[in-house]
Amino acid sequence: MPSNAGTTRLVIVESPAKAKTISGYLGPGYVVEASFGHVRDLPRNAADVPAKYKGEPWARLGVDVDNGFHALYVVSPDRKQQISKLVKLAKEVDEIFLATDEDREGEAIAWHLVETLKPKVPVKRMVFHEITKPAIQAAVANPREIDRDLVDAQEARRILDRLYGYEVSPVLWKKVMPKLSAGRVQSVATRIVVERERQRMAFRTAEYWDILATLAVAKPGEGPRTFNATLVALNGDRIATGKDFEPTTGRVRAGAGVVHLDEGGARGLAARLADQPFTVTRVEEKPYRRRPYAPFITSTLQQEAARKMRFSSQQTMRTAQRLYENGYITYMRTDSVNLSETAITAARRQIVELYGERSVPPEPRRYTGKVKNAQEAHEAIRPAGDNFRTPGEVAKELSAEEFKLYELIWRRTIASQMTDAVGSSVSVRIRAVSSAQEEADFGATGKTITDPGFLRAYVESSDDENAEAEDAERRLPTLVKDQPLTADELAAQGHHTQPPARYTEASLVKALEELGIGRPSTYASIMQTIQDRGYVVKRGQAMIPSFLAFAVIGLMERHYPRLIDYDFTASMENELDEIAGGDHAAVDFLTSFYFGSTNGTGDQAIAHAGGLKKLVTENLSEIDARSVNSIPLFTDDEGREVVVRVGRYGPYLQRALPGAVSGSAPASGEGEGEEGGSQGDRAPIPEGLAPDELTPEKVHELFLGGGGERKLGDDPSTGEPIVLKSGRFGPYVASGERKSSLLRSQSPDSLTLEQALQLLRLPRLIGVAPDGAEVVANNGRYGPYVKRGDEFRSLDSEDKMFTVTLDEALALLAAPKTRQRRAAAPPLREMGNDPLTEKPLVIKDGRFGPYVTDGEFNASLRRGQTPEELTLEQASEMLAEKRAKGPAPKKKAAKKAAPAKKTTVAKKTTAAKKTTAAKKAPAKKAAPKKATSTPNE
Numbered sequence: 001m002p003s004n005a006g007t008t009r010l011v012i013v014e015s016p017a018k019a020k021t022i023s024g025y026l027g028p029g030y031v032v033e034a035s036f037g038h039v040r041d042l043p044r045n046a047a048d049v050p051a052k053y054k055g056e057p058w059a060r061l062g063v064d065v066d067n068g069f070h071a072l073y074v075v076s077p078d079r080k081q082q083i084s085k086l087v088k089l090a091k092e093v094d095e096i097f098l099a100t101d102e103d104r105e106g107e108a109i110a111w112h113l114v115e116t117l118k119p120k121v122p123v124k125r126m127v128f129h130e131i132t133k134p135a136i137q138a139a140v141a142n143p144r145e146i147d148r149d150l151v152d153a154q155e156a157r158r159i160l161d162r163l164y165g166y167e168v169s170p171v172l173w174k175k176v177m178p179k180l181s182a183g184r185v186q187s188v189a190t191r192i193v194v195e196r197e198r199q200r201m202a203f204r205t206a207e208y209w210d211i212l213a214t215l216a217v218a219k220p221g222e223g224p225r226t227f228n229a230t231l232v233a234l235n236g237d238r239i240a241t242g243k244d245f246e247p248t249t250g251r252v253r254a255g256a257g258v259v260h261l262d263e264g265g266a267r268g269l270a271a272r273l274a275d276q277p278f279t280v281t282r283v284e285e286k287p288y289r290r291r292p293y294a295p296f297i298t299s300t301l302q303q304e305a306a307r308k309m310r311f312s313s314q315q316t317m318r319t320a321q322r323l324y325e326n327g328y329i330t331y332m333r334t335d336s337v338n339l340s341e342t343a344i345t346a347a348r349r350q351i352v353e354l355y356g357e358r359s360v361p362p363e364p365r366r367y368t369g370k371v372k373n374a375q376e377a378h379e380a381i382r383p384a385g386d387n388f389r390t391p392g393e394v395a396k397e398l399s400a401e402e403f404k405l406y407e408l409i410w411r412r413t414i415a416s417q418m419t420d421a422v423g424s425s426v427s428v429r430i431r432a433v434s435s436a437q438e439e440a441d442f443g444a445t446g447k448t449i450t451d452p453g454f455l456r457a458y459v460e461s462s463d464d465e466n467a468e469a470e471d472a473e474r475r476l477p478t479l480v481k482d483q484p485l486t487a488d489e490l491a492a493q494g495h496h497t498q499p500p501a502r503y504t505e506a507s508l509v510k511a512l513e514e515l516g517i518g519r520p521s522t523y524a525s526i527m528q529t530i531q532d533r534g535y536v537v538k539r540g541q542a543m544i545p546s547f548l549a550f551a552v553i554g555l556m557e558r559h560y561p562r563l564i565d566y567d568f569t570a571s572m573e574n575e576l577d578e579i580a581g582g583d584h585a586a587v588d589f590l591t592s593f594y595f596g597s598t599n600g601t602g603d604q605a606i607a608h609a610g611g612l613k614k615l616v617t618e619n620l621s622e623i624d625a626r627s628v629n630s631i632p633l634f635t636d637d638e639g640r641e642v643v644v645r646v647g648r649y650g651p652y653l654q655r656a657l658p659g660a661v662s663g664s665a666p667a668s669g670e671g672e673g674e675e676g677g678s679q680g681d682r683a684p685i686p687e688g689l690a691p692d693e694l695t696p697e698k699v700h701e702l703f704l705g706g707g708g709e710r711k712l713g714d715d716p717s718t719g720e721p722i723v724l725k726s727g728r729f730g731p732y733v734a735s736g737e738r739k740s741s742l743l744r745s746q747s748p749d750s751l752t753l754e755q756a757l758q759l760l761r762l763p764r765l766i767g768v769a770p771d772g773a774e775v776v777a778n779n780g781r782y783g784p785y786v787k788r789g790d791e792f793r794s795l796d797s798e799d800k801m802f803t804v805t806l807d808e809a810l811a812l813l814a815a816p817k818t819r820q821r822r823a824a825a826p827p828l829r830e831m832g833n834d835p836l837t838e839k840p841l842v843i844k845d846g847r848f849g850p851y852v853t854d855g856e857f858n859a860s861l862r863r864g865q866t867p868e869e870l871t872l873e874q875a876s877e878m879l880a881e882k883r884a885k886g887p888a889p890k891k892k893a894a895k896k897a898a899p900a901k902k903t904t905v906a907k908k909t910t911a912a913k914k915t916t917a918a919k920k921a922p923a924k925k926a927a928p929k930k931a932t933s934t935p936n937e
Contacts, residue, residue: 005211010088010093012113014100015873016835022099025133026140027213031089035100036082036835037873038110040073048074061166063159066611069590071738074617075116078836078880082457083116090119097143102127102378104580105521108154130330130384148468153580156589160184160572163594167616168563175625176551184569185518187556189526190535191564192511193503194545194553199634200692203499204250208240209266214489215278215430217477226488227476229430229442234259234269236439242497250497266492270731272434276444278485281528282429288447288471290421292454294337294367295380296412298520299513301332304412306506307461309404311539313505313524315869319405320381328402329384329409336378337367339416343379346388347417354390355456359418367416382413402835415458421471423449428479428916432487445469446476463507499692502542516570532862537674543689547631547644547651555628560615630654633694642699644685646805653683653702680717713753715760722756724748743779743798758802763787767806775809777801828867834876841875843867857882878925 011032013019023032042062043049053059053072064070075083090096096119100106104383107125114123124143128135161184168182211231231239240258244909245251252260261269296304301320305311311319320332339347344364351360367380383389383406391407398406430442449455455471504512505527512518518526530536535549556564572593578584596611631644633653641656683702685694716733722735731748732741733756740759743749763778775788777795784795786809793812795801802814827842828850834841839854843861850867851860851876859878862869 003131006096009095009097010086010089011097011099014106014109015321015325017322018099021325021327022136023129025131025136027320033086033089034082034114034835035086035109036876037078037080038076038109038112039083040075042071043074044159048077050074056341063162065163065594068587069159069594071155073112073115076880078877078883081836086113087117090117090121093371094121095698096121096280097126097140098123098146099126099128099139101333102129102331103521104150104154104157107147107150108158111148111151114146119424125652126417129334129379131325131327132385134360134386135384149428149582150580152578152586156579156586157576158589160576160593163590163612164563167612168813169614171623172552175623175628176646177548177553180548180552182552182556182563183528183564184527184572185512186524186529186535187535187552187564188566188569189508189512190515190530190545190549191553191556192547193506193530193536193543196500196503197545197550198497198689199247200502202248203692204246204248205499206242206250206252206497207494208245208260208263208497209263209492209494210241210243211266211270211273211440211442211492212491213273213278213430213487214491215442215444215485216488217479217483217485224475224477227444227446229444231269231440232429232443233441234261234438242495245497245800247497247499255302259314263492263494266494269434269440270492271439272436272438273432273440273487273490276432276434276487278430278432278487280428280479280481280483281441282427283479283481284427286425286427288421288423288425288449290453290455292365292415292418292420293412293458293460294369295339295382296409296418297334297335297337297369297568299335299382299509299523301409302509302523303506304461305405306504306541307463308408309401311401311405312869313509315401316405316870317524318869319401320534323398323402323409326382327384327762328389328398328406330379330382332381334378334381335369335520337369337380338378339367339377339382339413339522342386343382343413343525344384344417346386347382347414348388350388351414351418351457353420354414359453359456359739361417361419371411380413381409383410388413391511411733415454418454418457419451421449421453421455422451423447423473428476430485444476446474448473448475463501463504463510502544504541504543505538506541508543514861515566516573517566519573520744538687539690547646547685547691550631550644550691551629551646555623558628559619559623563612563615621841631691633699634696636696636699644691644694650687651685651698653685654682655683655703709746712751712756715757722753722760724751724756741779745798762801764801766804766809769806775806775813777804777809786812791817793817829870831870831872831875834879835872836876836880841879843870843874852878854879 007029009030010028011019011022011026012035013022013032014035014037018577019032023030025707025708026032028859043059046054046060049059049062057066058064058066059072062072081350085817096117097475098110098113100109110125123146125146126139126143128139128668163496164184165182168187169180172180172182180868184336213229213231214226215229216226226753233239237257237259240252240260244253244256244258244260246253250902252258263684274649294300299319302311305316306313317332320329323329324332340519348360348364357393375573388410391403391410394406395403424447426446426448427720428444428446430444432440434440435459457470458468494818501507508527509523512523512526530549530643531538534546535552536543536545546568553564562568575589576586579589581588591867592611595614596614631646633642633644635641636655643654643656644651645654681703685702689698712722712724712733714721720736723734724731724733731751732739733751734740735756742751742759762777764775766775768789773788775786777784777786777800779798779801782794784798784801785792786795786804787793788809793803793809793814793815795812827844829843831841831843831852833839834854837854839856841852841854846858846860849860851858852870853859857879859882861867
């Protein structure tokens with residue numbers, strides 16, 4: 001689009017990819033530059049606070065809570081170079097267009113750019129929901145002012161999250177473990193996962209049986225000759241199914257009025273029904289109709305990408321971001337299911353081309369979202385442009401994961417404007433009378449799709465992997481009432497009730513959305529944060545809470561229940577929405593939340609409690625750290641309470657001594673209270689064991705064997721018992737004062753007495769060298785080796801430690817000492833050049849896991865990050881943080897102590913008294929460290 005003659009305009013976007021795409025749509029006179037995301041934020045740590053504010057009492061928060069919640073914003077260290085560039089460009093142009101994303105966060109970034117650059121030229125806000133040439137040209141032609149209400153809402157959210165995190169997290173450091181974090185939404189999301197695991201831990205399975213009959217028609221007409229039917233009632237009473245059992249007892253629910261068949265009952269009934277006639281007693285046929293699904297919003301896109309492609313929420317959003325920035329889809333952070341008239345026209349036109357006129361309904365479909373406070377002015381996620389490109393047309397331009405996600409979005413969009421799927425469903429009841437005159441009713445259902453409609457383009461997946469697909473048919477023979485049937489087979493089949501399924505990222509996002517918690521821009525970060533913080537780990541797709549999460553949520557539930565209340569958290573989202581709409585003042589909302597002033601805004605329960613500040617400081621001494629870090633499991637057969645304790649080295653089991661109560665020890669005051677004295681025997685919990693897997697049987701195994709302690713036998717030379725134990729650094733064997741760790745090739749489960757004896761004899765004396773020096777074999781940090789004096793040589797296998805002869809060892813030690821350099825392993829992934837430094841970035845595999853490097857600085861990947869999913873922007877930011885901290889300080893050599901000066905006898909006596917007094921006085925506990933960083937949510 002040509003600029004006015006002689007006018008130069010600076011267009012600022014967030015990312016280089018977005019800048020590259022947009023610059024191609026603008027003509028001469030436009031300079032398009034990236035801000036690289038947020039340019040300012042609250043201080044991350046004390047080092048970020050400017051010197052003139054360091055003495056302020058509110059400096060640690062970065063928010064002056066006593067003066068209208070004024071926020072202290074600082075330019076991120078890794079953005080200073082780019083800000084300098086933008087300042088220089090702003091002085092050389094006539095106008096500035098802020099083209100950040102169209103949501104609240106994008107609006108806030110635009111405001112921060114104005115506040116940071118302080119331009120002297122006119123500034124305009126341009127917004128668009130897709131990066132196509134017509135959309136960009138329209139945005140330039142129709143700019144607007146920055147929406148201050150949206151900025152206020154985003155700023156209030158950021159301050160709210162800072163106050164929550166920085167006030168609640170220190171409680172966790174003092175009572176649970178250092179370096180933990182709490183967050184307004186992350187804590188609620190963790191609670192949801194923990195509650196589901198508690199349900200699984202309390203679950204008791206039940207067994208129930210029924211009969212599957214394979215029935216046949218005598219004279220088959222239309223449809224199959226045989227079909228399956230399941231026993232549903234006996235003598236008029238319904239047969240028990242999984243829903244009829246109490247999940248915590250495994251017993252039939254009181255008043256259920258059902259027949260609970262066991263294996264013997266089912267097999268006996270099947271035998272009594274053999275060779276008896278079966279008769280159709282009822283046939284009900286109904287029309288089947290299924291409407292299309294609405295187009296994708298952020299949450300439903302994440303859910304379907306997880307179900308169909310096993311994408312994480314982060315992976316989905318990163319991939320969608322690339323598709324958006326390169327002009328393939330519309331903006332991917334949205335809670336609106338609306339489609340523009342242009343998009344509806346494009347979809348209907350493409351449906352006619354691909355599926356024919358009959359697949360398009362007479363009138364366009366319009367959808368209403370169910371999300372609270374959805375911004376309906378925005379659009380759903382759809383292919384960009386006025387003419388949708390089919391997946392086949394873009395296949396060669398996209399990576400594999402980009403293509404999969406684009407095809408998913410395209411199919412869902414097209415399907416949303418197609419006709420209903422129609423057909424018929426039929427329900428049949430069949431009865432047989434057993435040889436004992438029992439009336440047994442069987443049921444069967446069928447479904448036939450006569451016109452698949454939208455199902456030709458798209459079928460939604462289910463969180464239940466065993467659920468039947470919506471386009472699946474179940475065909476039955478043509479049946480009529482009183483029609484006789486014969487049973488080809490009667491098979492008794494057993495079932496077990498199942499605990500509620502663990503959350504996946506997809507189902508957790510769905511749960512948060514239904515509760516009104518979080519927003520489209522936050523779902524992916526919530527999923528990542530609770531994993532990075534160690535509260536949740538993923539096993540396949542399942543999200544499993546750690547025992548650390550149990551301790552944190554237990555503390556919050558007992559002492560700050562309102563802060564993790566679902567309705568309360570949702571109400572805060574609603575108030576932020578009202579601020580965005582200009583209906584509430586941000587300062588009033590924050591004042592009510594933090595100080596508890598009741599002025600019609602904020603949550604009244606928090607307000608009446610005195611606000612967050614009072615809530616987290618007033619009753620801190622009443623929190624029993626030992627109790628918080630004890631998760632009760634059960635009481636064993638000997639009356640001993642078994643608990644999980646969360647210790648500084650990880651969770652472990654503790655079993656109370658007979659007559660003692662595990663959780664009743666006096667509070668230790670600070671920390672987890674692990675050193676509060678032994679209350680019984682302990683056993684470590686193997687890494688990777690889920691909380692619901694700590695059954696009584698498993699706990700017994702851990703205490704007596706496996707990961708606990710197991711006697712292997714007695715040492716024939718000393719008579720002392722040899723015991724296999726599990727310690728902080730892994731399994732080891734012990735006998736008397738001797739201890740030895742297991743070798744890498746050995747497993748605790750299969751370790752024999754002979755192997756244990758070999759380990760306990762290490763280091764092994766091989767013999768004496770001609771010069772009188774002892775030659776030994778041993779296992780070390782870098783593997784097995786032989787040694788004579790100060791000379792070491794590596795052995796090529798662990799077995800050689802026990803078999804190498806003196807001659808072999810001497811020959812090895814006599815050989816020249818050569819350092820065998822391993823060929824450098826190829827990088828796990830080459831990422832391209834760092835946007836900030838232009839240095840090539842690669843991901844390598846290191847001793848402590850994968851890390852990203854530019855050749856000068858290294859940054860380890862965070863918990864939950866994978867080399868495949870890490871983006872160039874994330875890698876650049878991680879390395880920028882490392883550069884900002886500078887090189888690690890070198891350790892100074894310890895100074896020699898100065899010679900002691902002579903003192904008089906009187907002075908010595910005084911010093912001795914002070915020393916004696918110091919020894920008697922109890923040691924002061926170290927103050928907890930201040931927060932260095934806290935997640936937004």
